[in-house]
Amino acid sequence: MSDKKHSPSSTKSKSSFLAKFSAFTDKFAYPLRASHYVELLNPLWAGHALKAKVVKVWDETKDARTLTLKPGFNWRNYRAGQHIRIGVALDGVQYTRTYTISSPPERNDGLFTITVKAIADGRISHHLVRKIKVGSFLAIGLPQGDFYLPDSRPVKPLFITAGSGITPAMSMLESMLAKDRMRDTVHIHYAPHEFDAIFGERLKKIASEHSLYDLNQVFTHEYGEHKQTKGYFHAEQLEKLCPDWRERETYACGPQPLIEAMEKHYTLENMTRYLHIERFSAQLAVIPKEAVGGTVSFSKSGIDALADASTALLRVAEDAGMNPPHGCRMGICHSCSTTLLSGCVRDLRTGKLINDVGSKVQTCVCAAAGDCELDL
Ligand code: FES
Incomplete structure (x- = not known):
């Protein structure tokens, strides 16, 4: 966040000048845009695509790392707890993933951080x-x-977080501290061991x-073979660690x-209206045992691929x-939507067939249900 203050009218006239100037320069850059040439000088100056430069990396644990990023010109500030999409080009293919911002919006150096945990097959x-x-x-x-x-x-x-689900809570906590407004907060955080607790x-x-900040870290693997029943979240544990949980708004991520x-x-206790959830992935239905996949034909690409009944x-x-278009990979943004040309697919969130x-x-949350053809 910049310390300089700009009046709304000066900001408006500046952006309108820049828009006119870039429309003028684009005429000379056709068929590209002037911004594409500017990007060659500095990717952060590009107007057609938002980029960020990695300015620092910091290993939080053996498999989690915080990246400090300097965003380009078109960045806007965010609210503590929001997430962004990150695009990575690997072997010529552009992939997109969503990560929560782990730093508070009050930081005044124009930088922000994301904290990423390496997941199996990720x-x-x-x-x-x-x-x-x-x-x-x-x-x-x-930010979204x-x-x-x-x-x-x-x-x-009441923050209830696990693993890298700590990131939005961390941003909120740091934001409260930066504003010198720590609220009466209870935090239950789950990690396998103390040594791999991110931000422990x-x-x-x-x-x-x-x-005012009551921290309860639960190291699930310390419960050995009883970790499922004693380590992980359960009603008795909640009552013990946060007896007044019914008087709190719960923010859960994990x-x-x-x-x-x-x-x-929370449903059993009729408390769902006090529960706010940030998911890592879409909530999926149980796929019937007899479900089968098939051959997926991607018509525009001329590619056929075999798919099982549960792979997106x-x-x-x-x-x-x-390299199909996509964004959130969890059924929210619709960037991945395409048209079914023939056959049948299954929506993995509801289990319903689409034929x-x-x-x-939505290709990120649908799987083949027999042979099918998509307009991709
Ligand atoms: S990638 Fe966002 S809905 Fe599929």
């Missing part, structure tokens, strides 16, 4: 955690999402300095089993060497 997370170098550029999207604390009314937050030391430091257990409990068509296309020719198919 080619992009592995690249960001193990291979990305300072000085690299990444395509980024603008409604997982943040309201300004309009005071709430007593930072959380302990905040707890030691702020009596893997699907945690979110499912919480949704079940987006992944099938990428594994076949294609009307001409229907829209």
Whole structure:
């Protein structure tokens, strides 16, 4: 965030001047835009695509890393808890993933951070955690999402997070500290061990300095064979760690089993309106045992690929060497939508079959249900 203050009218007239100037210069750059040439000088100056430069990498744990990013000109500030899309080009293919911003919006050096955990089979997370170098550029999207604390009314937050689900809570906590407005906050955070708790030391430091912040770290693997019943989220544990949880707004972020257990409990207790959830991935239905995949024909690309009944068509296309459009990969943004030309697919969130020719198919949350043809 810049310390300089600009009046709205001066900002408006400046952007209108820049828009006119770039429209003028574009005439000389046809068929490209002037911005494409500017990008060659400095990718952060490009007007047609938002990029960020990696200015620092910091290993939080053995498999989680914080990247400090300097965004390009068209960046806008964000709210603590929001996420962005990150684009990574690997072997000539552009992949997109969504990561929550882990730094507070109040930071005044114009930089922000994302904290990425390398997940099994996660080619992009592995690249960001193990291979990305300072000085690299990444395509980024603008901040999005409604997982943040309201300004309009005071709430007593209960954060329930696990693994890299800590990132939005970290941004919110740091934001409260930066504004010198720590609220009465309870935090239950799950990690396998103390040594692989992301931001573990930072959380302990905040707890030691702020009596309003009540930190409860649960190291699930310390429960050995009882970790499922004693380590992971359950009703009794919630009552013990946060007896007044019914008087709080709960902000939860973590893997699907945690979110499912919480949704079940809050539904039983008729408390779902106080539960705010940020998911890592789409909530999926159970696929029938007899479900079968088939051959997926990508008509525009002229590629056929075999697919099982549970692998998202987006992944099938990428594994076949294609670079289909996508964004969130969890059924929210519709960037991946294409048209069903023939055959049948299954929406993995609902389990429902889609077989009307001409229907829209979100490839990130649909799988083959027999042979099918897509307009890709
Ligand atoms: S990538 Fe966002 S809905 Fe599929």
